[in-house]
Structure formats: C-alpha cells, structure tokens
Amino acid sequence: MPGLIGKKIGMTSVFSAEGKNIPCTVIEVTPNVVTQIKTVENDGYNAVQLAFDEMKEKHCNKAMIGHFKKANTTPKRKLIELKGFVKDWKVGDQIGVDYFGDDTWLDISGVSKGKGFQGVIKRHGFSGVGGATHGQHNRLRAPGSLGASSHPSRVFKGMRMAGRTGGDNVKMLNIRVVKLLPEKNLLIVKGSVPGAKGSYLIIEK
DSSP, X not given: OOEEEEEEEEEEEEEOTTSOEEEXXXXXXXXXXXXXXXXXHHHSSXXXXXXXXXXXXXXXXXXXXXXXXXXXXXXXXXXXXXXXXXXXOOTTXXXXXXXXXXXXXXXXXXXXXXXXXXXXXHHHOOOOSSOSOTTOOSOTTOOOOOSOSSSSXXXXXXXXXOEEEXXXXXXXXXXXXXXXXXXXXXXEEESOOSSOTTOEEEEEO
C-alpha cells in the first residue's frame, strides 16, 4: 500500500467532541522527496523510492550524493520503496502529509524499543515459580522445568526462554487519525505506535 515516511515525536492527549481524553501519538511527516522511479522495463518491478529527513553532506558517501543530486534534492537519512501509488509521480516531486487527506485509518510500521537481554517474566509474561514465603528465597523469577528429564533428553526448539527482547519490526493495523496539521507537517493518531521518540515510521494508507 502507498504511504510516507514519518518520525515519531512523542505522545500527548486531546479531547474529543464528547469530552473524552484520548491518548495520541504525534508524528512529524515533512515532505517526502521522490528520488527514483522503479519500472518493470529497467528494474523488473514498479515502485517509488521516497527519501526523508535532512542529512549533512559530509555524512553521505559520494554515490548517494550523486543519487540525490539527480533528484535535485539534499542528502536524506531514510529511504524506502513503496508499491501501489495511483498517481504517476516524477523524480524530484515532494509528497506532504496532506497526501493522506480524508483517510481515517492508517497502518503504521516501526522498530519496537530494544530491551536488551531479559528474563522469561519480562520477555514472555511468566508468573515466576512459587511464592516469596514458606522458605522460598531464590529462583523466584526462574522459568521452571524445560521439559522431560529422561526422554528425549533435550530441550525442544521454540521453548520460551530468556533472551534478547525488542528491536523487532512491528506493524500496527487500523490506527485512527485524530487530526491532520498540514501547515505544521504533523499527523496525530490515536494510541501508541512502535518505536522510541525520534524513530522512523512507515505510514501506509
């Protein structure tokens, strides 16, 4: 589905017409620049490459500087390809947040917050072993038994254990648009979205 790149600014709350306080996420969607048009003849598929977020030229390699100059734009930090655009965009065109227009529902993708190495209670929601009383002083947050002791004498694949948590690609479907502010390049949606403040989001129709 076609969409744009945005940056998560943070969370706030707004009041609805009924007087309810709605938690919202503020997303900055400065105009995305079309830097390349992929075609079946040249690339084997149709897609539009979008670039987002300004970047100093000294932090960009020569190949990418030349790529951005072809699109008559400055170096950007984030590039993605999206398929399914109805309108025929040209290289150098800018697509702003008003592209979403009257759309009420959007799909938003991002990388979730990384939590590092975590135990089974935080990672999988285990309740822990036993209680804190009756002589139990250790292993309160242990996973417990991992399987049979005699046969097959091994731990099955997929067993929920401690490990690295977060930092995954997450896509949330049907996020409701609360407010669109084209003059400030802001999009306000209901609820939370994946990622930390300042992280990039892909917002799809």
